[in-house]
Amino acid sequence: MHMADALVAPAVAGTMYVLSTGAAGVSVKKVREENDPKKIPVMGVMGAFVFATQMLNFTIPGTGSSGHLCGGMMLSAMLGPCAGFLTMIGVLLVQCLLFADGGLLALGCNIWNMAFYGCFVGALLIWKPIMKKGATRAKIILASILGCVLTLQMGAFSVTLETLLSGVTELPFSVFVATMQPIHLAIGLVEGLITAAVLVFVHEARPELLWGIGEGKAKEGKLSFKGTIVALAVAAAICGGAISLFASSFPDGLEWSMEQVAGTSELEAEGGAYETAAGIQETTSLLPDYAFKDSESAVGTSFSGIVGALVVVGVCVGASYAFRFFRKKDKSAT
Amino acid sequence: MNSIEKNINELNKLQNLQQRSHWMNELHPLGKLLLSVLYIFIVVSFDKYKVVPLIVMSVYPFFGFIAGELSFKEGIYRMRLILPLVLFVGIFNPFFDKQIVGMIGSVPVTGGVLSMFTVMLKGFYSVLAVYILIATTSIDDICYALRILHLPKVLAIVILLIYRYFGIMAIEADRIMTAYKLRAPHQNGIHYKAWGTLVGQWLLRSMDRAENVYESMLLRGFTGDFRIRKKKVRIADILYPIIWLLAFAFVRYSGFFG
Incomplete structure (x- = not known):
């Protein structure tokens, strides 16, 4: 529990x-x-x-x-x-x-x-x-x-x-x-x-x-x-x-x-999900050309946004490794 | 390997990590504790359709594992307890939230799929954040941080005692189980007739050890409160959590990532 x-x-x-x-x-x-x-x-x-x-x-x-x-x-x-x-x-x-x-x-x-x-x-x-x-x-x-x-x-x-x-x-x-x-x-x-x-x-x-x-x-x-x-x-x-x-x-x-x-369960969806997702569409578009096709529907997220986020994460992961590498180098130098 | 052995191994691994000489271990425990809690707080506060900023929030656990030289395998292994629960909670959403919110190629994406994904990410991140905390901070240090936050003394002592007694009981239990299995190789579990004598011996040894631990604590000057040397607060102890919190706030409130 x-x-x-x-x-x-x-x-x-x-x-x-x-x-x-x-x-x-x-x-x-x-x-x-x-x-x-x-x-x-x-x-x-x-x-x-x-x-x-x-x-x-x-x-x-x-x-x-x-x-x-x-x-x-x-x-x-x-x-x-x-x-x-x-x-x-x-x-x-x-x-x-x-x-x-x-x-x-x-x-x-x-x-x-x-x-x-x-x-x-x-x-x-x-x-x-x-x-x-x-x-x-x-x-x-x-x-x-x-x-x-x-x-x-x-x-x-x-x-x-x-x-x-x-x-x-x-x-x-x-x-x-x-x-x-x-x-x-x-x-x-x-x-x-x-x-x-x-x-x-x-x-x-x-x-x-x-x-x-x-x-x-x-x-x-x-x-x-x-x-x-x-x-x-x-x-x-x-x-x-x-x-x-x-x-x-x-x-x-x-x-x-x-x-x-x-x-x-086979119940139908209900509630404000549609409106919420529509709100997200307006703010999520780092690379709009790669966004989902159906821009008329409520788009919850976009492909471009995900790609952008993954790029940011990738850069940070690389920076983390670099941080560790240089820290170790400094330590061995001293 | 039985469940007790697995837990003992996990405990030993954590204790080894906590005793390392590493810059993350040397950070002030209060800063690390507050940072972990606030990270989890911010992660779970994201809307159920906000996938993009949630992906960006993975930077913190990635940094913690890489810079902290922690094993991703161990972190993922810790998800075994929450993963099924989170998966089952999330798995409902595609059944009930069928609104199509977009297309990937010719495949429709529903709100339920997005919310399932975010629930899973939130579950993963929170477990990883706690692992980073506990792998770099001992229970004693966490209790010290909690005492700074005015956790009552009696509660802090009980937490420390539970931690110590559990380790002692588990090790004794494991040794007796191994001995029993070696003497009764073809039995599926312990025969009920052997429970009394077997567990009685186990209990006596465990209690002897537990009492020894408690008496040792008294002999070392334990007077109802634990004495931990006050940790000096360095600039790094303040900067580390502040920089991260600023980054979290940027991802959460700037709108840059949606």
């Missing part, structure tokens, strides 16, 4: 950055108020755990599609909504920089779609109310599946809205939504099951480490704090290593949705 920079317009990206920054500001304030130095290494380990799981795609039987863990729900159940949200921001930033998974400009969108819903909605509206009177195995499974399904649905819906508002696709809203939501329902179920398995294990080992559960109801732990951290790392190892052997080569949910629609 990671969005690339090409899918968002600057206005949409900016708006989502502002919203995500607001949520991050509140989270930082809350974490500072807690003043728990032990939390920082746990956030680091949990972040690495989510990072490992997000590298994997899980095949969804019967659909030909696959998805990967969002991780927001798991982080919020372990760390609480605020620390979980900050950890997810770290994960998304590192993923974007190191592995080009998600864009730098689209980071605000990705934080909102994956971290905000998973951590705040998942923790405060689903996990906490269910765990109000203490945690049981069944409750954890219910909260995990419900939380993952609902937050992933919200995230998928946001991806649809952000892409359409950015104007990069001509896909109608209804068709886009109708293909995005069902596939992410299946992904949510898979994520919910994996999240439930990890959280049930943590509950049995060190229930006091789960967030939002009454302390009086919590069972005595069988492992030390260090042991629980180790347990979390085991879960990371399972998700990051063992399951990766079965990582799917199928496209993820968003890609699958689009593939399905592109193969069946």
Whole structure:
């Protein structure tokens, strides 16, 4: 569900950055108020755990599609909504920089779609109310599946809205939504099951480490704090290593949705494309003799312009090589 | 090679690039970070039919790869994650935007084809720009730049810890996977009965290493904030991003390229 920079317009990206920054500001304030130095290494380990799981795609039987863990729900159940949200921001930033998974400009969108819903909605509206009177195995499974399904649905819906508002696709809203939501329902179920398995294990080992559960109801732990951290790392190892052997080569949910629609849609074009293209024709003519034949129609670009642009790029590429050559020469001379 | 090995290799390659002695690595990280963000911002702000200026905008990644002595192959390899998504988003446009906006010879060109092309270019450029940034700037330096921009301390520390813990976990995981495969050559994946013992050992070693890293940080004077020597701002640190930004502004707003 990671969005690339090409899918968002600057206005949409900016708006989502502002919203995500607001949520991050509140989270930082809350974490500072807690003043728990032990939390920082746990956030680091949990972040690495989510990072490992997000590298994997899980095949969804019967659909030909696959998805990967969002991780927001798991982080919020372990760390609480605020620390979980900050950890997810770290994960998304590192993923974007190191592995080009998600864009730098689209980071605000990705934080909102994956971290905000998973951590705040998942923790405060689903996990906490269910765990109000203490945690049981069944409750954890219910909260995990419900939380993952609902937050992933919200995230998928946001991806649809952000892409359409950015104007990069001509896909109608209804068709886009109708293909995005069902596939992410299946992904949510898979994520919910994996999240439930990890959280049930943590509950049995060190229930006091789960967030939002009454302390009086919590069972005595069988492992030390260090042991629980180790347990979390085991879960990371399972998700990051063992399951990766079965990582799917199928496209993820968003890609699958689009593939399905592109193969069946036959809708006619509509909107202001004609007028926009006509505007471009007037300003694009470096070599007008080589322009497109039908000057009466709305010409979006011209052959001459492209040739001119390629010449400019060619000159700059040559200059870059020359720059490198002379720089090396200077260096060897000194 | 499994996905963990590939990620470790990618990480190692990036770290080697970041540690090079190269003039682009020595530029101030704040300038490089802001330049990358603004480049992507300007690239995605182009209208969906503006092919010509978008082609000209390729000058920045070309310069970055050539002058920075970076591998085009590595840059293109990084597109594997976004390429399918961008292609699928763009591929819709010819189906829905069928207005013919011109002809190349006898072949009609529709608005959808043009917008598909621009979406793809935007996707490529943004990935390449981030690669130029991360290949010449370490995560520590990026966090330093973000701290100058008032990123909260706790968030900067978490980013650094995630980066360090991930590397440690991934290396341990890869070693255990290799050992398992050598002992069970005809099995398709790890048998579920072996998961507990196998992953348990993996976990213990990973956590030992992770705790060692964290304790080492404490022993080296880590007190909740990371100490990076303040980088002096040189004239080149200011000129480099400004020259590029002027060039971007010219392409974007002059109308010379349409």
